[in-house]
Amino acid sequence: MEEEFFGKLREKILPYFEGVNPCHDISHTERVLNLALAIGEEEGANLEILEVAVLLHDVARKEQDESRGTVCHAGRGGEMAKEILDELGYPLDKIEKVVHCIETHRFRKGNVPESVEAKVLYDSDKLDSIGAIGIGRAFSFSGYLGSHVHFLDLDLTDDEEYGEKDCAYREFLTKLLKVKDKMLTERGRELAEERHDFMVEFFDRINKEVGGEL
Numbered sequence: 001m002e003e004e005f006f007g008k009l010r011e012k013i014l015p016y017f018e019g020v021n022p023c024h025d026i027s028h029t030e031r032v033l034n035l036a037l038a039i040g041e042e043e044g045a046n047l048e049i050l051e052v053a054v055l056l057h058d059v060a061r062k063e064q065d066e067s068r069g070t071v072c073h074a075g076r077g078g079e080m081a082k083e084i085l086d087e088l089g090y091p092l093d094k095i096e097k098v099v100h101c102i103e104t105h106r107f108r109k110g111n112v113p114e115s116v117e118a119k120v121l122y123d124s125d126k127l128d129s130i131g132a133i134g135i136g137r138a139f140s141f142s143g144y145l146g147s148h149v150h151f152l153d154l155d156l157t158d159d160e161e162y163g164e165k166d167c168a169y170r171e172f173l174t175k176l177l178k179v180k181d182k183m184l185t186e187r188g189r190e191l192a193e194e195r196h197d198f199m200v201e202f203f204d205r206i207n208k209e210v211g212g213e214l
């Protein structure tokens with residue numbers, strides 16, 4: 001039964017990921033799921049609620065991108081998750097728990113992750129933006145935007161997000177360095193510290209290579 005439910009759920013979500021930018025395609029959801037199950041086990045989360053929430057957390061991402069940010073994919077994602085789960089006959093009390101995780105996974109506009117499952121989803125989602133995979137994602141996204149590989153002397157005040165200098169290094173300096181301080185679970189914090197140190201070392205190295213020192 002459970003296997004059948006997850007099979008149907010996966011079938012239903014796939015179309016929402018077609019053509020989504022490389023940072024948020026279905027492979028992001030799969031990575032977040034692997035992490036969330038590992039962290040969730042240590043944090044004592046309900047793994048069924050967590051898995052359903054992870055699979056559905058970014059279903060509205062395409063709508064947000066197409067609306068140029070007018071639609072919030074967390075809020076809209078919660079609505080879509082409810083519709084999809086209703087159609088699959090998923091119990092209402094569980095739907096509410098899943099929706100809470102999705103609505104709060106951006107942690108904006110006072111939408112605070114309160115349940116342990118919501119905290120684990122939040123941490124796992126953020127962790128995918130740092131460490132080796134975070135570096136991979138940042139370079140992939142700058143390629144998607146048509147930006148250069150690296151700017152050694154990056155002036156963060158002279159260009160906007162999504163501009164031509166929106167390279168991986170800019171993303172690292174303006175956003176990725178702050179991620180480790182946002183974790184909500186103990187295990188999330190440990191993993192974030194470790195991933196953070198790796199990233200710092202990587203960008204230090206790339207600066208030395210680009211500057212001709214190595």
Ligand SMILES: [Fe+2]
Nearest residue numbers: 057058073105
């Ligand atoms: Fe998201």
Ligand SMILES: [Fe+2]
Nearest residue numbers: 028057058125
């Ligand atoms: Fe996500």
